[in-house]
Amino acid sequence: MTAILKVDTIQDTSGNNIINESSDTITIGASGDTISIPSGATIANSGTATGFGKLLQVVTATDSSARFTNSTSFVTGSNTLAVNITPSATSSKVFVIVNTTAYNNVSGKSMYLSIYRDSSDLGNGSSGMINSYDTDTSGQRTIGQPTSMSVLDSPSSTSQLTYQVYVKTDSGGEIYFNYANIKASITAFEIAG
Amino acid sequence: MSNIIKAVLKINPNAEVSVSDNDINTITWENGTTPIPVADIQAQIPVVEQEEADAKQAAIDKKASGKQKLKDLGLDDAEINALIGA
Secondary structure: OOOOOOOOEEEOOOOOEEEEEEOOEEEEOOOOOOOOOOOOOOOOOOOOOOOOOOEEEEEEEEEOOOEEEOOOOOEOOOOOOEEEEOOOOOOOEEEEEEEEEEEEOOOOOEEEEEEEEOOEEOOOOOOOOEEEEOOOOOOOOOOOEEEEEEEEEOOOOOOOEEEEEEEEEOOOOOEEEOHHHOOEEEEEEEEOO | OOHHHHHHHHHOOOOOEEEEOOOHHHOEEOOOOOOOOHHHHHHHHHHHHHHHHHHHHHHHHHHHHHHHHHHHOOOOHHHHHHHHOO
């Protein structure tokens, strides 16, 4: 036999709300209460959960091709250090971290690296996130520098976004990244806002 | 500098390009640079390599001649090595 109990509020014997429904919002418990999930029980979420401050998704990509460019404006240099991520809510943040090895191949020049979201530089616009100046005067450098960048982005978007590494150098310089075919990586984490 | 980029710059000193894995077939022409035929770039690579070899040999020769001049002034090998850090 099926029974339906129609109420807006369920209270304990002291009159404190346990469950309340109002204007399509269901409130469980009250401030100061503990809502306990028994061992072995599972909460399954097929909708949108907010306010938990949790990791919602992770995407990553790698690139093991050595890349050279003498471009004086930010370019990808064909690198595959790019990830696509579609935030589940406009309040989400996206944390992006990049690891590679790079150096400027010409003495007296700088190498610049940055992370772009689509066509937007998430660095400072002119020098990106890394400006490494080579003071060596002996000619060509052959020392790769461990190079790491990260950014906590607030894209306010639920559209697909592309995060990618961009590089450039000074006029007359040349940046060499993914030095010696190391395995460079980019990883993006969506964090609930 | 990548020999491919050096070869490109010998043809067009203002060229801006990207190359992957030193593969001449992966060149991306950046910032409006007019593409150069691969055969023209390939023709410049031996020139670039010879210039690099010449520059290395010139540095070796200069070091040797400088050392000899110091010897001619009466310095011994230990004094010369202390001076030039060799």
